[in-house]
Amino acid sequence: MAESTFIYVTYIRTTPDALWTALTDTDFIPQWWMGVRTETDWRVGGPWKLVLTDGRVADTGEVLEFEPPKRLALKWRNEFMPEAAAEGWSHCLFELEPQGEAVKLTVTHSMPREKSKLIQAVSGGWPQILSNLKTLIETGSALVAQRTAEAAQA
Template identity: 40%
Template structure:
């Protein structure tokens, strides 16, 4: 069965370094995502997506590639599937400077077709990345959309 893929591209008036920091710094992700992404962000390390209010772990994965400030690739899974790598999907963040802006391409692939994850991320990524763009360009994230 062929796996599903979701791609989202946006352009943000910022620098690659500032965008990279916003993707990794838990204090930044808390503002636009309402969650903290926690890791040392080194290849081979684990990462966790935690609720900032109670610390509940919502997603887990491993860092497959970390090339600051241009590329981050990680696995993405429900904590219950942490040991079942066949149930992990993959997220790639590509940060490309273009003149005075940065193109951010998020590719989330290796998704089981028709899974709840496909539906969740198809709605979730646009909300999260729009809020990130707003935070970096105007200084405040969008009101909570989820």
């Protein structure tokens, strides 16, 4: 089956435990995800969703894997872009690997279809979001503090 995949790799000067906390602490996530918040209890099989700053649900899904501080996998469906929502479920995997004084973070977002609108959208979003995460962890302040609801749709 044809698939659309976006892979982003970055190295963050931190520890695996600190990066894991940044990725899963629902109070910390809005600092690097530009105000977007998560609602989940981080248990395998549990629901997961992203909520925009104006209260609309952006994405929903399920926690598929939760292996601190190594792997987090999410079943993921966009809820606010009609073309992407119509594509159905995607898969997003976060992998953390210690690399000396840093952690290699690999995010792989895939959709089991060619030319996915969702993967096209996240290929523009993930670099900004993950650069924000890296900068926040390494310097203490994010590149972009909050993204407007209109920008989140772009």
